Amino acid sequence: MNRADATFREAAAEPRLESERFSHVSVELGHIYMEDFAAGAERLRTMLSGVARWVEVASQTDAAKPRVSTSFMIDDYFSLYSTPAKVLPMLLDVAHDCGLSIDYLARESACAVFDGVPLAELVEARLIPVPPVGTNGSRPLxxxxxxxxxxxxxxxxxxxxxxxxxxxxxxxxxxxxxxxxxxxxxxxVKDGKRKWSCAFLAAVWQLMRLGLIRDQGRAVVHPRPWDGDFPAAWDELPAITQLNPRAKPFAAYRTFSVLPSRFLQVELAVRTILSQVAMDPALLDHIINRATGEDMRIPAELIDRVGYVFLTE
Structure with missing residues (x-):
């Protein structure tokens, strides 16, 4: 085999960077635990009543015609309550009454493993903790x-x-x-497996919404449409369910989350994690170039692409 053949084969072996469709902004309308569902419709109404006005605020971008998608996260990782068939119609009814339209419904367990792909492990592999000044690297990884x-x-x-x-x-x-x-x-946990923390899964969730998770260059986060009645078990629901057939793309150049104030501490931890994640430079350049082509300015730093509003309950 000559040098030209070797060069060709090495280049062909490099992972191909798969492109994704992007919205300008991904707005998270809420993050609910199973105990919130257990408290009933009025509890959900209290949580969602002040969210709608912030969707309009988050939708203001540099783009002439902003593409905005909305999402909602449900915790099925740390606890379970009832069934999707019983609680999701209640959620959607309350959201509608509060002037909210949910495009995508995500299960928190999907931030750990998405359709068989270990997203949490992929992100952990990209952690590069900043060493404190004067240390010799002896601290455990x-x-x-x-x-x-x-x-x-x-x-x-x-x-x-x-x-x-x-x-x-x-x-x-x-x-x-x-x-x-x-x-x-x-x-x-007892079987030796890892139980990912809420903060780490929330960091994965932000990277999912920013379109920054790849497996060997391949995009792996794909919402699936759902029509008809919801299933009787949470694991029968897609990792991310597309509820609105006309929804703008799930991934976006920026994210904006409207959350109860109890999530403030978790999101501080999320920003700490994101500040020490090293994403693929080629992917970062690709997304910035696409945004620039749409007259959408996005910061180079990941944490500066993430916005929040925290509401009192």
Whole structure:
């Protein structure tokens, strides 16, 4: 085999970057746990009554004709309640009464594994924790211990520490004072498998909505349409269900989430995680170039593409 043949085969073996359709903005209308459903329609109405006005705010973009899609997340990962056939009609009725149209309904378990593809593991593999200044890399990797921080932790207690001054944790890049965050990514359960944390799954969810998760260059997050009655079991529902046949694309150049204030702490952890995820540079350039071609300006930093409003309950 000559050099030309070798070059051709190596290039052909590189993963092909699959393109996706994009909206300008993906608006998350809510994130509900099963206990919220258990509390009934009035509980849902309280949560959704103030959301509609923020959809209009989030829809304001540089684009002349903004493409906006809406989504709603339901937790079926940490707990289960009733069946989709019983609770989803209630959710959709309440949403309609509150002036909301849900284009896509997502199950939180899909952020761990989407149609057989381990999304959480794909994202974890791209974590590159920022090393604190002056360290020698001896601290265990986040993928080994399941914890990710935005700085230098307080040294572990030891006899030597008891004889010296206590040292506080320090945020990397702190302005005047530190805001130190230590995020649990996963815990281990009895069978040795990982139980992904809410914060990590929420970080995966943001990357899904930004169209940034690929498996060997292949787009893997594909909503599926649903028509008719909902099923009797949550795992019979698609990972992401497209409820509106005329919905704009699920992935978007920017995301905007309207959430109860109880999610503030979780989303701080999400931003800590996203700030230490290294996505494929070719994919990042591809998306920025497409956005620029549509007169849509998006920041280079991932966390700057993510917007929020937190509402009191």
């Amino acid at each position: 986040a993928t080994e211990i399941g914890w990710l921080s935005n700085g230098e932790r307080t040294p572990a207690d030891s006899e030597a520490m008891r004889r010296s001054a206590w040292k506080p944790p320090v945020e990397i890049g702190a302005r005047n004072h530190s805001v130190f965050v230590d995020v649990e990514l996963w815990s281990k």
